[in-house]
Amino acid sequence: MFPSRPLLVATLCSLLFACQQGKEEHSFVLNIAHMNDTHSQFDPVNATISNPALNVDGNKQGDTLYTRFGGYPRLLTMTKAMQADAQRQNQALLTLHGGDAWQGSGYFKLNEGMANADLLSQFGLDAMALGNHEFDLTNQKLARFIKAVNFPVLAANVDTSQDPDLKAATNLKPYVLFAFDGNQKTPVANLENLPAGKQIVAVVGLVLEDMPDIAPNTGKLHFAKEVATAQATIDNLKAHGVNKVVLLTHIGNQRDLDLAAKVNGIDVIVGGHSHSLLGDFSNLGMGKSATQYAQMVTNPDGVGETCVVQAGAYAEAMGEVKVTFNGQGAVTECDGNNTLLASNDFYSDAAHQHPLGDDQHNKVTSFIDQQHNIERVDEDARLRGVIDSNYKPALEKAFGKVIASVPTDLANPRRPGDDKSDEHGSDVAPLVAESQYWWSNSAPVQAVIGKPVDIAITAVGGVRASIAAGEWREGDAALTLLPFKNQMSVLSLKGSDLRALISETVTATLPSGSHAGKFPYASHLRYTFQETDAGKAGKLTQLEWLNHNGQWQALEDDVRYRVAMNAYCANGNDGWDAVYRAQQQPGAERVDLALVNGTLTAFPVTALQREGDKAIASYQGQALDCKADGVGCGTDAAAFTDYVRSARSQLTALPDETVTLLRHP
Incomplete structure (x- = not known):
């Protein structure tokens, strides 16, 4: 695992990007910084940490203290620090998002994805998977988001050809290719013409095959099977000489593990959807995930192995994984961890009314700085200013x-x-x-x-x-x-x-x-x-x-x-x-209840039928149209x-x- 990094970071320096001594001549080390299910959590969220070492004098809560985790500005500080470390050490780095940037806060409700497009475009992301909550509005608004961001959105198992809004979305791709020479990273546009002398890495997107059963608005998209699509895409990449494949998924950790056991040739799965904070956080009173971070899964051929990671949710943590490949492109090592991104403010009460005194604060920060899975991280001042100036005033008014x-x-x-x-x-x-x-x-x-x-x-x-x-x-x-x-x-x-x-x-x-x-x-x-x-x-x-x-x-x-x-x-x-x-x-006798011009109105349901994976209700008399004017x-x-x-x-x-x-x- 990684050593602790006791900084209030503006920069981080960890062994994640240390030079690899004693490795075979043709080995390649790929570092991946990843996040997922950030759900428009621009502001930090309240959090508790518990450990007997935190029972400082005057702390009436005993072993438990209260702070805040994450938020986009804190996540950006961590991202920039990891990118700077990689550049200094001349190490290959991918920065990835496992999907579901949308939904989750009032910011999304008021800005319908475009605030996310603005803020996430400042992270230097190399790719983002298409999450189910990216379908919470309409495909027209999703297409607007995909066009606005400065990174590709990936989904190999989505057919857009029949959808009027997304069929022309050129920034929605099945996969992207990168050629690495140390920290230098160049997108490769043509699979048929790979550059010589470079390390080629493919990042393939995979989304829920049952998306229409979960998401409210998938338009005329068709979602293909996860396993079949993954295997066919990887086989095609391997046939063209790409022997390092990262699968960027939004299907959940259990399905990631199943996928790794059913598909040959996946080197790393960077996941999302199940909000799985992988790792052992019992030192903070948060328990231990049943699946470890960087879980290795044997492929069906009995030879290859896939490393599986995921980084929780709500911009509270960031994952960092280091993957070592041998000269034939097989994974020989995969190691890393999730790091919770903590504020430097600590309280003895849940309402955050009683901050710790200096002596208590120093004891707590000393404890945290010795832990491998939590970091005190300052917010990126510029991004905080953008949020507070451009988006927060309308949110405060709406509450x-x-x-x-x-x-x-x-x-x-x-x-x-x-x-x-x-x-x-x-x-x-x-x-x-x-x-x-x-x-x-x-x-x-x-x-x-x-x-x-x-x-x-x-x-x-x-x-x-x-x-x-x-x-x-x-x-x-x-x-x-x-x-x-x-x-x-x-x-x-x-x-x-x-x-x-x-x-x-x-x-x-x-x-x-x-x-x-x-x-x-x-x-x-x-x-x-x-x-x-x-x-x-x-x-x-x-x-x-x-x-x-x-x-x-x-x-x-x-x-x-x-x-x-x-x-x-x-x-x-x-x-x-x-x-x-x-x-x-x-005998089901269902009635739906909605407001029509401010008046509560009953809409009796006469039938419920599935069209594909989507259930459609039929109504007696007037149909309930939630998009109609005056209907709430x-x-x-x-x-x-x-x-x-x-x-x-x-x-x-x-x-x-x-x-x-x-x-x-």
Whole structure:
């Protein structure tokens, strides 16, 4: 691993770029600086670190301190430092982004990707994978983003030929080639005419083959199979003499590992999508990932090996990996780590009201500077100025009035057990489900739908943020927490449908590195899931609902319950197939709820059918068109805002846990 680098960095110097002594004459060392799933996180996010060494005098929180991680300006400082080190040491370096720059903050909501185009173009990126959230708007707006950035966007398994907006996007490519001579890096435009005497590296993009099932707007694009595309592309590159291949993916860590085991010839996979902060962060109280950073996977030929990396999410960390190739282009070494990018400010309270004194601060910084996986990093002053001048004023105005206080941080790990969480997981997703239950049963909504709702359930992937201690404002829900403008749905489901939904979605998230956005959290429904075969299988051992008399009772398979959820889930997206299947049977009785010129309106659903991978709802009478003037489909965010304003002026975690995931010993 890499030595600690105790700097408040403007420059970094690590062994990452050290000259390789004693290597065979024709070996080649490629350094890769990488980030992924930055999700428009221009500002740093609140974070905690825990270690007995942090129990300084006067620290009432014991072993835990509070700081901030990441943000684009801090990420840029780290990127520039690594690029400068590579240049000084005359070492080959690629700077890569694993996709999902879009979505995740109010900046994106207000600027629709173009602020990202502005800021990311200052990073010196060599390529970015096309993430699923890059499809959250329209292909026309995606094409605008792709044209505006100064680096290529990659997706080898996407056919754009039938899409009117992206078919002419020349900056969307299947792969790019670079010729290296030390630190000198030259793009190669012609695979048929590779320059002699240079080290040729291909960077191939790969995206989700099931993108239409996950992303809301994929237009007329066609997504080919991941394994077949990867193998065919690599075979073609190898046939032309390219023997060093980096796969830049946005499919999730588990699928990266599977891909490496099914495809020959991949040297490195730089991934995204599953938000996997690979490595051991137990020294900071953050646990250890099940898959190690720079995991080596044997290819199906039994000879080749692929090195797999990923760098978390939300611009909190940056990955750095050093890959050594022999003269035949085979990987002989792959080593590196993720580094959390910390502020130099530390507090004893979650609300950041009580900074440490000088002596305490010095002890904490001394501890951090001895760690290999966290760095105190200054923000890039110029980029911070651009954000604060060009983008922050509009964001501050959009957040509006304060409607609640948040005494302590509320975490939002997707899967129980992730990110230091216990077997109950997220504090935030149950609050979202509770808000949907409360809102659906409120008098204005009941005046429209006429029947009480029994249960609410939500997929955690639609809940896009943790909730930091401090103030909660009326714009927070729509801008950051629930930004997808989903309408609320109420439908009738059998207990057996809910049982199948929970069993299927939880089971799908058990493998290490799996995309856990489909994981279900609920209100007025509680369950316990016992994993019986590590990473593969388990069973529901408890499934109960809280009836309208306030009593918990077993969910009955043949009884119908009125269930609130957002329409994305109600359409059966992202693995919620049980809900889709239920609506193919009589009795589902679904209604969608949206605002029409400010008036809450019910849109009864008469049918739900799949066209390709996309579920399309048909309506009785007037169709619901979320793009029409005067139509507001963001009733999921409105529900949370109404709930907080009316019932939760002190926004805290719910007192009762509704989800328990017991992992296999």
